[in-house]
Amino acid sequence: MTVEVRDLDVALGGRPVLKGVSLDVPAGSWTAVIGPNGAGKSTLLRAVLGLVPSRGAVTVADTDLRALNPRRRARLIAYAPQSPNVPVGMTVFDYTLLGRAPYVPHLGRESARDRVIAAGVLDRLDMAAFAARPLEQLSGGERQRAVLARALAQQTPVLLLDEPTTALDIGHQQQVMELVDHLRISDGLTVVTTIHDLTLAGQYADALVLLSGGRVAAAGPPGEVLTRSIVEEHFDARVRVSPGPGDRPILSLERP
Ligand SMILES: Nc1ncnc2c1ncn2[C@@H]1O[C@H](COP(=O)(O)OP(=O)(O)OP(=O)(O)O)[C@@H](O)[C@H]1O
Numbered sequence: 010m011t012v013e014v015r016d017l018d019v020a021l022g023g024r025p026v027l028k029g030v031s032l033d034v035p036a037g038s039w040t041a042v043i044g045p046n047g048a049g050k051s052t053l054l055r056a057v058l059g060l061v062p063s064r065g066a067v068t069v070a071d072t073d074l075r076a077l078n079p080r081r082r083a084r085l086i087a088y089a090p091q092s093p094n095v096p097v098g099m100t101v102f103d104y105t106l107l108g109r110a111p112y113v114p115h116l117g118r119e120s121a122r123d124r125v126i127a128a129g130v131l132d133r134l135d136m137a138a139f140a141a142r143p144l145e146q147l148s149g150g151e152r153q154r155a156v157l158a159r160a161l162a163q164q165t166p167v168l169l170l171d172e173p174t175t176a177l178d179i180g181h182q183q184q185v186m187e188l189v190d191h192l193r194i195s196d197g198l199t200v201v202t203t204i205h206d207l208t209l210a211g212q213y214a215d216a217l218v219l220l221s222g223g224r225v226a227a228a229g230p231p232g233e234v235l236t237r238s239i240v241e242e243h244f245d246a247r248v249r250v251s252p253g254p255g256d257r258p259i260l261s262l263e264r265p
Pocket residue numbers: 021022024026044045046047048049050051052053
């Protein structure tokens with residue numbers, strides 16, 4: 010399903026954080042939102058979901074997202090936040106099962122199918138062995154995968170992921186990115202993710218949107234956005250950009 014954001018303005022604590030941000034994410038594609046710390050990436054995802062007040066329009070398949078009730082919205086769009094408050098004492102399995110909440114009838118319980126879906130997602134994220142463990146006893150990377158599991162268990166056509174790989178080792182980074190890409194291709198998911206690893210962003214995303222100071226500073230295919238001059242200007246970093254497989258850029262830091 011196509012996601013469209015038009016002229017989004019967000020102010021937090023009386024300060025403008027997003028200014029006129031527009032975004033078009035075609036159905037079944039992957040867009041990565043990149044940008045320096047404080048650029049407004051997480052705020053953009055939160056504003057799309059209606060978690061912070063904003064001006065502008067957000068539509069999914071031409072439906073105004075904010076006009077939907079929370080249950081209908083949760084069947085359309087899933088969100089894995091960067092560092093959510095996790096309920097103390099809850100097991101990984103029960104937390105993942107929360108992703109099925111939009112499908113549970115009022116006053117009803119999760120079905121056997123819901124439990125199968127939750128178990129399947131945990132399995133695919135290498136988390137089956139952690140199913141009975143309380144969330145607060147997990148490492149940072151294990152908790153991050155549990156948060157992702159809950160979002161994937163929602164089985165929505167649109168997935169918003171805030172920094173899904175920051176706490177993960179290189180193997181689990183690849184596993185998570187491959188799993189999301191596999192779901193995108195097999196189920197036609199539309200994916201929007203914020204991400205700091207620019208090479209990883211460029212390898213998986215169809216399009217990159219660079220936020221800088223709350224505005225869209227560049228947008229387009231990875232090769233157009235991840236140029237040496239754009240990265241140096243907006244991240245204040247010295248980098249080498251070399252062509253990788255499929256003409257997707259590979260970035261490495263250069264010592265000044
Ligand atoms: N509740 C708030 N009140 C005031 N300012 C806020 C609030 N939440 C975020 N901000 C500010 O909004 C700006 C954007 O924050 P946001 O978390 O969206 O940035 P980001 O691009 O995701 O950063 P990072 O890469 O560090 O995760 C920052 O300057 C931040 O300090």
